[in-house]
Amino acid sequence: MVRSAKDRMTWVCTGEPPVARLRLADSPSSRSMLDGGWWPTSREPVVELCSLVTALTARRGGVIERIMLQPDAWDRHPGRIGVGGAVVRVGWFTSLAAELVILTGPRDLRVDLAVVAPGATHAVATATMLAASRPADSTRATGETSIPSHPRQGRSARADDDVAGWETEGGHVQRDRPPTAPART
Known part of the structure; x- marks a missing residue:
């Protein structure tokens, strides 16, 4: 696979990132x-992930090395970001739910x-973050509060079902290209 220079570069937040709106369980x-x-x-993602990594490092200690996200939920897809002098690798997984980030x-x-959509109301966001930070919480984030798919990607529900089925069967679909028929010999 040939990667472009843009794919290989490390993105750095040049301004002061906003304070992360984050609620963690008292003890993991x-x-x-x-x-x-x-x-x-x-x-x-560059600004938001810099903010998140900075907040988690300050609150929990330790070093964040990798972040896993769903690509449809974000405007850009950097492979690496620079945070506090360290490089954090970012992986984009179509099989991951948009309402989840794993560090x-x-x-x-x-x-x-659990990831709450940026445009969510304060009441919805607060309730979701409180529920997600409960000790021994056994719930998953709901789709109501997740970051919606990118508006430029108007796929039908049927197409999403086909992709989800294919992804769970071990295949991989590139959503950027239409399927092509195999070449006949």
Whole structure:
């Protein structure tokens, strides 16, 4: 696979990132499905992820090395971001729900956060983040509060079902290109 220079570059937030709107469980539990909730202010991943990594590092300690996100939920898709002098790798997975972000680091560090859509009301965002940060929370984030798919991508529900089925069967569909028939020999 040939990668462009843009794909290989490390994106750095040049301004002061906003304070992350984040609510974490008081003590992480191995029985929890979620470790808290996060309410980004925009769909700009460089600014929002810098803010999130900075807040998590300050609150939980440890180093965040990787972040996993759903690509349809964000405006750009950087492969690496620079935060506080460190480089964090960002992975984009179509199989991951838009309402979930997973951050990992050394020594089995893993933080799963429910993501609230940037345009959600304060009441909805607060309720979602409170529910996600409850000890031993066994709920998943709901689609009502997730970041919606990118508006430029108007796919039908049937197309999404086909892709979801294909993804769970081990295949991979590139959504940017229409399917082509195999070449006949």
